[in-house]
Amino acid sequence: MTKLLVLVQRSVREALRTPEALLPTLFIPLFFLVVNVGQAARIFPSGSTPFLEGQNYAAFQLPSSLLLAASFGTAALYLVEDIEGGYFDKLRAAPIPRTAIVFGRLFAEAFKSAAIASAMVLVALPFGISIASGPLGFLLLIVITASWAVVFSGFMQLIALKTRSAAATNSAGLIFFPLLFLTPSFVPRGLLTRPMEIAATFNPVTYIMETMRSLVLEDFNWSVIGKGFGVVALAGAAMVALSVRSIRRYD
Amino acid sequence: MTLAVEAEQLVKHYSGRGGEVEAVRGVDLHVQGGEVFGFLGPNGAGKSTTVRMLTTLMTITSGSARVAGVDVAADPEAVRRKIGVALQEAGLDIRQTGRELVILQARLFGASMAEAADRARELLELVDLVEDADRRIKGYSGGMKRRLDLASALVHEPEVLFLDEPTTGLDPASRLTVWDELRRINERGTTIFLTTQYLEEADQLCDRLAIIDGGLIVAEGTPAELKADLRQRRDLDQNPTLDEVFLDATGRTRERVAGEVQEVPA
Numbered sequence: 001m002t003k004l005l006v007l008v009q010r011s012v013r014e015a016l017r018t019p020e021a022l023l024p025t026l027f028i029p030l031f032f033l034v035v036n037v038g039q040a041a042r043i044f045p046s047g048s049t050p051f052l053e054g055q056n057y058a059a060f061q062l063p064s065s066l067l068l069a070a071s072f073g074t075a076a077l078y079l080v081e082d083i084e085g086g087y088f089d090k091l092r093a094a095p096i097p098r099t100a101i102v103f104g105r106l107f108a109e110a111f112k113s114a115a116i117a118s119a120m121v122l123v124a125l126p127f128g129i130s131i132a133s134g135p136l137g138f139l140l141l142i143v144i145t146a147s148w149a150v151v152f153s154g155f156m157q158l159i160a161l162k163t164r165s166a167a168a169t170n171s172a173g174l175i176f177f178p179l180l181f182l183t184p185s186f187v188p189r190g191l192l193t194r195p196m197e198i199a200a201t202f203n204p205v206t207y208i209m210e211t212m213r214s215l216v217l218e219d220f221n222w223s224v225i226g227k228g229f230g231v232v233a234l235a236g237a238a239m240v241a242l243s244v245r246s247i248r249r250y251d
Numbered sequence: 252m253t254l255a256v257e258a259e260q261l262v263k264h265y266s267g268r269g270g271e272v273e274a275v276r277g278v279d280l281h282v283q284g285g286e287v288f289g290f291l292g293p294n295g296a297g298k299s300t301t302v303r304m305l306t307t308l309m310t311i312t313s314g315s316a317r318v319a320g321v322d323v324a325a326d327p328e329a330v331r332r333k334i335g336v337a338l339q340e341a342g343l344d345i346r347q348t349g350r351e352l353v354i355l356q357a358r359l360f361g362a363s364m365a366e367a368a369d370r371a372r373e374l375l376e377l378v379d380l381v382e383d384a385d386r387r388i389k390g391y392s393g394g395m396k397r398r399l400d401l402a403s404a405l406v407h408e409p410e411v412l413f414l415d416e417p418t419t420g421l422d423p424a425s426r427l428t429v430w431d432e433l434r435r436i437n438e439r440g441t442t443i444f445l446t447t448q449y450l451e452e453a454d455q456l457c458d459r460l461a462i463i464d465g466g467l468i469v470a471e472g473t474p475a476e477l478k479a480d481l482r483q484r485r486d487l488d489q490n491p492t493l494d495e496v497f498l499d500a501t502g503r504t505r506e507r508v509a510g511e512v513q514e515v516p517a
Contacts, residue, residue: 006358010344017346086340093306094359095331251309
């Protein structure tokens with residue numbers, strides 16, 4: 001456990017020492033939030049748009065931005081650096097469980113994502129966004145965002161371990177675009193065209209986004225929240241299992 | 252006395268783009284405790300692959316290996332507790348300071364924070380990096396990185412230290428500094444298993460050496476024995492250099508080696 005904590009600390013320190021990599025994960029999602037709200041807020045006025053539950057369109061868009069912030073997967077790029085630079089082998093030659101190398105980065109990614117998501121919500125509050133489910137809802141919102149960051153980083157780490165290439169790992173990150181946009185990111189699922197609705201229904205990210213949105217816009221809707229956490233738990237378990245398998249077979 | 256490194260018919264095959272590669276084809280090694288053992292060979296001979304198998308970083312296709320008395324395949328974690336490793340690339344996290352890196356490494360080997368800090372101080376002194384200990388590694392020179400890598404490989408006082416081309420790319424002054432440090436480390440009782448392409452380095456440092464070529468050991472002995480053997484076989488007037496021993500053992504001529512060297516950058 002101490003060894004895992006040492007590796008988590010190292011990854012957090014690494015992130016703090018590369019603000020040029022950390023800051024875009026905060027500012028780019030905020031930029032998209034501002035742009036998307038600027039483009040569509042007048043189409044969806046809060047007074048006459050039932051799905052906004054009395055809030056403004058920024059509250060509806062906030063989950064998309066939180067998901068974007070959690071999907072940069074920079075942990076995997078640091079892992080590729082470790083592999084290319086030889087430090088990964090140094091860690092593999094130490095008497096620590098190979099899984100600690102994977103979990104060290106993933107836990108650090110969860111902390112980092114939780115901090116960024118909290119900062120984003122705090123920045124959004126003065127602009128009329130409130131978390132309708134209260135402090136516990138805020139906590140759940142941060143937890144599901146951080147959990148998604150772990151899932152996505154797990155996927156990226158898997159690619160990094162398989163390919164050992166920064167270019168391939170970077171390219172794999174582009175999968176986030178279909179995952180994020182084949183969702184009800186601008187309107188609820190029921191208002192999508194039929195093909196989009198089918199695509200969104202099959203996209204697991206939809207359920208995470210709907211959970212986050214539910215926590216922002218309404219009081220606790222446990223059936224929606226349960227689906228989101230269920231999806232993130234399943235995807236997380238799969239990604240962690242595959243990453244662990246991959247590092248154990250790394251030769 | 253337990254052998255520090257013992258390998259019997261060690262084989263490594265792996266799938267490359269051009270098909271199955273036989274990187275190591277049946278290597279036997281017997282390294283005594285306290286020795287500085289040199290492992291020489293041309294590029295692609297199987298040196299690094301052998302080291303990676305012995306240090307648990309690569310699986311063994313067939314054969315067996317014991318390091319510090321422990322079976323590498325059966326109990327790799329126990330092996331890792333007994334060895335220090337500094338590979339071809341100085342394996343460092345450039346965003347940390349030298350001190351942070353050594354402390355982290357010590358903690359991974361089970362030291363408490365206070366023990367790790369003490370050990371880091373001691374090792375940074377050993378490799379003459381005290382003044383730069385709190386600078387980020389990113390700003391270190393190649394020689395400083397190599398010395399720090401050495402220090403981080405020594406945090407747990409390993410029984411066997413594996414060094415894969417520890418002076419490649421260093422200027423002559425830094426190379427001499429690393430040699431001095433290796434001698435000091437060996438004097439403290441650590442067995443050193445060293446791969447190198449520099450024959451002078453092997454001549455200066457190694458008690459015994461083996462030459463590998465094409466995945467097989469082609470010569471083994473003390474530098475003096477190997478030279479004497481060649482002198483006798485070729486009926487030479489004086490002892491040959493280790494370069495000549497190497498060329499003889501690997502079946503290469505100076506012209507052919509020079510040709511190979513020229514081909515590398517292309």
